[in-house]
Amino acid sequence: MAEPDRSVQQNGGPMRLVIATCTVDYAGRLSAHLPLAKRLLMVKADGSVSVHSDGQAYKPLNWMSIPCELRAGPDQWVVTNPKGETLTISIEVVHLDIEHEMGDEPGLRKDGVEAHLQELLAARPEAIAAGLKLVRREYPTDIGPVDLLCRDAEGRAVAIEIKRRGEIDGVEQLVRYLERLDLDGRLRPVRGVFVAQVIKPQAQVLAAARGIGCVEVDYDELRGLDTGRLTLF
Amino acid sequence: MAEPDRSVQQNGGPMRLVIATCTVDYAGRLSAHLPLAKRLLMVKADGSVSVHSDGQAYKPLNWMSIPCELRAGPDQWVVTNPKGETLTISIEVVHLDIEHEMGDEPGLRKDGVEAHLQELLAARPEAIAAGLKLVRREYPTDIGPVDLLCRDAEGRAVAIEIKRRGEIDGVEQLVRYLERLDLDGRLRPVRGVFVAQVIKPQAQVLAAARGIGCVEVDYDELRGLDTGRLTLF
DNA sequence: ACGTTGAGATTGCCG
DNA sequence: CGGCAATGTCAACGT
Secondary structure, eight states: OOSOOTTEEOTTOOEEEEEEEEEEEEESSSEEEEEEEEEEEEEOTTSOEEEEOSSSTTSOSEEEOSSOEEEEOSSEEEEEOTTSOEEEEEEEEEEEEEEEOOOOOOOOEEEOHHHHHHHHHHHOGGGTSTTOEEEEEEEOOBTBOEEEEEEOTTSOEEEEEEEEEEOHHHHHHHHHHHHHHTTOTTTOSOEEEEEEEEEOHHHHHHHHHTTOEEEEOOHHHHHHHHHHHHHHO | OOSOOTTEEOTTOOEEEEEEEEEEEEESSSEEEEEEEEEEEEEOTTSOEEEEOSSSTTSOSEEEOSSOEEEEOSSEEEEEOTTSOEEEEEEEEEEEEEEEOOOOOOOOEEEOHHHHHHHHHHHOGGGTSTTOEEEEEEEOOBTBOEEEEEEOTTSOEEEEEEEEEEOHHHHHHHHHHHHHHTTOTTTOSOEEEEEEEEEOHHHHHHHHHTTOEEEEOOHHHHHHHHHHHHHHO
């Protein structure tokens, strides 16, 4: 064959959607077989292939992840990967076959648990320590905003740093904020509390050495309390 | 409204495929946002919704699993589930919108690793222990067949039980076989070896207490050796 | 019905 | 760069 083999799907192409009556066989980590039925075959731009039925949201019945190579003949598709795993799709009838250029995917932005934690704790600072009242979220200092500034039951200032995972650099960050806040006569002396879902032993030790309190909070419980409040009224 | 709300997707409908320029927001366990881009929206017969880009095989960018309810307006889809999680798809442009009746899915048949392991080890019992020679696969006893019966280098009988995962009940099963096999003067005394990809500590302890050997085998390696043999000739 | 466990997991994070 | 843990884990099986 002199001309390039167009049956080989390379990365960067459009998404291809095929609805076909087919059987599917996978041989790799395990062997699996799908009897003859109508299914959706999805070939993504990156070359990966997945076989969907109209159930089992969202997981496909079978698939082949990149890196892999698709040899798509009229009656049979064979997808192989470097590990020697194969996905063989034997096609009886094609009901639909479309290609669509999808363009770039800007990517998923997960609004981290940290932001949400801050929201929840701003709404209920007493979950950190009894009697704590919020002064301001994102209280500004000249080296950046501290997550929460509160006053305790005795009216003393408390700076709170919130992390998803409590590690040593989070404690150091809080120490820097505390230095800055202590320059303000209206706040001084400012106590620090480091809050996270889990605080690593190293961070706990450093915090203790710096006179900073540590509080581990349960995210689900906080969310539960929060929704609990919402549903009460 | 007197007529039924057709914008509500119930289970049992056809599969719907939409390619649309859209933004997507998920609020539930976490919050996530997808900027405006062209994506594939898949609505399965069971009502589940998933949002695919043309990368990240096979996992969708966002999804909502059953049980859930889809309210599909022209500009916005809102999928909710009983836990109060929401998936909101705001549609700018629709590039494709098809529905297709998929019919029944006969279901996936997984040919277990255990059967394949037995095949591979029957072909190469020396992978279990040097000098081991196969007498018979599925050697019958009156309480069921033992996976492999072998003879070691000294001609002594060895009964082998093969599991994908070595747990305590697999050891007990082998113990029962050994009792039976020991009744046969032509075999007695019969040694036992428990073979699995991984053997749990509890099972190892019990095996040791019963004088049964434990061998962990690497499935991929065995397959490799096997295909190695096949490709050598 | 509920808890336990495995999964062709994938993905991020840490050391 | 390789091992470990989390995942919006899900799904299947045993109690």
